[in-house]
Amino acid sequence: MSAVTSHAGTLPRPQLHIRTASRRDPWRGVRTVLRYTVLLIVLVFCLFPILWVVATSVKLPSEYLRNPPVWIPEHPTLVHFGNVMAQKGNLALKNSVIISTGATIFSMLVGSLAAYSLARLDTGGRHFAFWLLSQRLMPPVVLVVPFFLLLRDLGRINPALGLDSHAALIALYTVFNLPFVIWMMRSYFAAVPAEIEESALVDGATRLKAFRGITLPLAVPGLIATGTFAFIFSWMEFLFAVVFTRTKAVTLPVAIAGFSGSQGSNWGQASALAVVAMLPVFGLAMLVQRHFVRGLTLGAVRG
Amino acid sequence: MDSAVDIVEIAPRTESAPGGPSFATRRRIEGWLLVLPALLLILGLSIFPLIQSFALSFQRWDLQSQEHPFVGLQNYRDVVFDARVWGALQNTGIIVVGAVVMEFLLGLGLALLFAGDFTGKRFAMPILMLPVMVVPIVVGLTWRMLWDNQYGAINQTLSWVLGRDVNIIWLAHRDSALFAMIVTDIWQWTPFMFLVLLAALSSVNPELYEAAALDGAGWWQNLRDVSLPGIAKVVAVAILFRALDAFKIFDLVYMFTQGGPGTATESISWYIYQLGFKFFRLGYASAVSFTVVILMTILATLYVARFVRGTEA
Numbered sequence: 001m002s003a004v005t006s007h008a009g010t011l012p013r014p015q016l017h018i019r020t021a022s023r024r025d026p027w028r029g030v031r032t033v034l035r036y037t038v039l040l041i042v043l044v045f046c047l048f049p050i051l052w053v054v055a056t057s058v059k060l061p062s063e064y065l066r067n068p069p070v071w072i073p074e075h076p077t078l079v080h081f082g083n084v085m086a087q088k089g090n091l092a093l094k095n096s097v098i099i100s101t102g103a104t105i106f107s108m109l110v111g112s113l114a115a116y117s118l119a120r121l122d123t124g125g126r127h128f129a130f131w132l133l134s135q136r137l138m139p140p141v142v143l144v145v146p147f148f149l150l151l152r153d154l155g156r157i158n159p160a161l162g163l164d165s166h167a168a169l170i171a172l173y174t175v176f177n178l179p180f181v182i183w184m185m186r187s188y189f190a191a192v193p194a195e196i197e198e199s200a201l202v203d204g205a206t207r208l209k210a211f212r213g214i215t216l217p218l219a220v221p222g223l224i225a226t227g228t229f230a231f232i233f234s235w236m237e238f239l240f241a242v243v244f245t246r247t248k249a250v251t252l253p254v255a256i257a258g259f260s261g262s263q264g265s266n267w268g269q270a271s272a273l274a275v276v277a278m279l280p281v282f283g284l285a286m287l288v289q290r291h292f293v294r295g296l297t298l299g300a301v302r303g
Numbered sequence: 304m305d306s307a308v309d310i311v312e313i314a315p316r317t318e319s320a321p322g323g324p325s326f327a328t329r330r331r332i333e334g335w336l337l338v339l340p341a342l343l344l345i346l347g348l349s350i351f352p353l354i355q356s357f358a359l360s361f362q363r364w365d366l367q368s369q370e371h372p373f374v375g376l377q378n379y380r381d382v383v384f385d386a387r388v389w390g391a392l393q394n395t396g397i398i399v400v401g402a403v404v405m406e407f408l409l410g411l412g413l414a415l416l417f418a419g420d421f422t423g424k425r426f427a428m429p430i431l432m433l434p435v436m437v438v439p440i441v442v443g444l445t446w447r448m449l450w451d452n453q454y455g456a457i458n459q460t461l462s463w464v465l466g467r468d469v470n471i472i473w474l475a476h477r478d479s480a481l482f483a484m485i486v487t488d489i490w491q492w493t494p495f496m497f498l499v500l501l502a503a504l505s506s507v508n509p510e511l512y513e514a515a516a517l518d519g520a521g522w523w524q525n526l527r528d529v530s531l532p533g534i535a536k537v538v539a540v541a542i543l544f545r546a547l548d549a550f551k552i553f554d555l556v557y558m559f560t561q562g563g564p565g566t567a568t569e570s571i572s573w574y575i576y577q578l579g580f581k582f583f584r585l586g587y588a589s590a591v592s593f594t595v596v597i598l599m600t601i602l603a604t605l606y607v608a609r610f611v612r613g614t615e616a
Contacts, residue, residue, distance in 0.1 A: 032421075035416055035421065036423075038416060039416070039423070039427055042413065042431065043427060043430050043431070045490070046430055046431055046433055046434055046490075046494070047430060047433070048456075049434075049437075049442075049445045049446060049449060049490065050433060050434075050437065050445070052445060052448065052449060052456060053441065053444065053445040053448070056448060064448075064454060065454055066454065067453045067454060068459050068462075069454050069455065069456055069459055071456070110340045110341045110344060111341060113337045113338070113340065113341070114337060114338045114340070114341035114342070116337060117333075117334045117335075117337035117338045118338070121330055121331070121333060121334035121337075122334070123331070123334030123335055123337070123338050124334075124335075124338070132341075132345070135345060135349055137547050137603070138596065139550060139551045139571075139572060139592075139595065139596070139599070140551065141551070141553065141571075141572040141575045141576060141592065142353070142356065142575075142592040142593075142595070142596055143349065143352050143353065143356070144575070144576065144579060144580075145356055145359065145575075145579050145585050145588050145589050145592065146352035146353070146355040146356040146359065146589075147348075147352055148579070148580075148585075149355070149359075149585070150352060150355075171344075171348060172348065174344065175344050175345060175348040175349055178341055178344060178345060179345075182341065207333050207337075232436070235438070236438045236439055236440075238439060238440050238553070238554050238557070239553050239554075239572070239576070242557075243576070243579075243580055252438070253438055253439075253440035253441075253554075256438075256440050256441060256444055257440050257443075257444075257554075257557060257558065259444075260443075260444070260447065260557070260558050267448060270444055271444070271445075271448075274438070274440075274441040274444050274445070277438050277440075277441055278437055278438055278441050281436050281437070281438065282433070282436055285432065285433075285436040286429070289429065289432070292432060292498055293498045293499055293502045296435065296495055296498070296499070
């Protein structure tokens with residue numbers, strides 16, 4: 001408010017708006033042209049790299065290793081998809097699905113309960129909520145060393161919980177997602193009016209029943225959006241995955257990174273696997289388009 | 304508790320039910336019970352490891368030694384004199400500042416462009432969001448191919464534009480490799496800034512623009528006196544989030560240069576990863592981690608005090 005109202009008081013008013021109205025028109029054509037030119041450049045810039053990796057995935061080495069580069073595949077082929085999936089693609093895809101799904105389910109279960117408590121019962125107050133959020137802002141590399149020792153020790157007791165296991169990454173991603181899930185769901189629960197639930201409580205329903213029967217169903221859109229984001233974050237994670245997996249639990253990003261190395265080596269297969277990793281996220285993103293801004297800012301900004 | 308009368312009895316929070324704890328106490332217990340699973344997970348898998356790492360940072364813990372003797376502040380003293388730590392921090396700083404500043408400016412420009420309604424907006428928006436949704440390792444792979452000096456499209460495009468043969472080996476030199484990482488980060492994350500700023504701009508009270516128009520404010524005055532003050536707080540938060548995120552940069556380093564040539568393009572995350580899992584100096588890696596966390600906390604706290612708290616609009 002302040003900037004304009006104080007401004008308004010100091011400026012003389014008469015007739016100025018008429019001048020601006022007539023001044024604006026001549027520029028309209030120029031601005032339209034400018035707008036669409038910029039828009040075109042931006043859209044090309046956004047799409048080009050994505051199309052490049054898709055194109056590489058269907059090029060033979062004789063095309064993607066040519067100088068100057070060939071933009072449009074001359075002899076499109078799906079051979080890389082067949083090869084990469086048969087070798088390590090299938091396992092990586094399966095691992096990624098298992099780990100991301102597991103982490104999503106657990107973080108949503110545990111996170112929603114906590115979020116509900118924060119939103120409705122104000123547990124711990126604002127400081128507690130911010131402390132939870134701050135967990136998310138720490139650089140993950142800090143936790144890599146202690147996690148490594150922990151998983152190594154757990155693996156000696158039970159290999160299914162140690163390094164290179166699904167369970168390890170599921171647990172880590174669950175914790176990694178929790179602050180996000182709690183903050184997102186807190187804002188969705190807070191948007192459900194408390195009155196409906198309170199009348200049920202008064203009628204003798206338990207807290208958990210009121211939560212499950214009333215608030216949770218009303219927060220389903222938020223639940224879907226948050227769960228989708230949790231899945232996407234787990235799907236994309238690389239640092240923990242590359243440190244804590246060897247062969248059995250390798251996820252898609254680790255498998256893709258495994259192709260890096262010397263120039264041009266296996267770019268076709270790497271790109272094919274990249275397309276396999278990329279497309280599901282695009283599909284899921286369409287589901288949550290409306291929640292995008294909120295999701296990317298942990299609920300700090302409403303889109 | 305099933306009649307209307309109970310409402311009257313329960314409504315005052317301090318009223319205690321016969322033979323049980325008060326309503327307020329029960330509420331609080333219920334609240335903490337619901338938080339408990341999350342809290343245990345975070346304590347067990349986030350706080351406890353952090354404490355363990357802190358303890359580790361005072362020990363010599365490497366592959367050769369079977370024992371892990373307590374060495375006091377030795378590791379931290381080594382951090383101060385370790386040129387690779389400061390080199391990696393400098394690289395990370397350059398990337399964070401370069402990328403976040405450009406992302407903010409480009410994102411703001413785009414948001415202003417998109418603030419009005421125009422034909423094709425609904426078609427353009429989903430395409431603009433795509434880069435954010437690309438798996439970071441895939442971004443690394445894709446741009447690794449694009450920056451390639453022989454087979455990449457960037458040198459080729461530059462050759463066309465400049466009309467002469469361009470053969471820059473982007474990823475083989477520190478400056479050009481950092482530049483490449485910044486451009487790639489800008490590609491992936493400008494849409495984030497754009498979306499956040501657009502949401503903020505559309506939530507500025509339209510009456511303010513009307514009042515400004517009555518005062519004869521032009522485009523620039525509108526921007527400076529209405530739009531920017533209106534979105535200052537969101538801008539401050541968005542920049543903080545983006546900077547903290549860019550600070551973690553690891554995937555691009557892994558795909559582009561692996562820190563090379565030599566150690567010229569190491570980011571701090573990359574260096575800690577190398578310390579831990581190439582050299583297995585876990586004690587020292589922990590000390591570097593903690594130094595970084597402390598530095599980051601100080602910077603973030605100063606930033607929040609200066610820009611986020613002070614801009615209540």
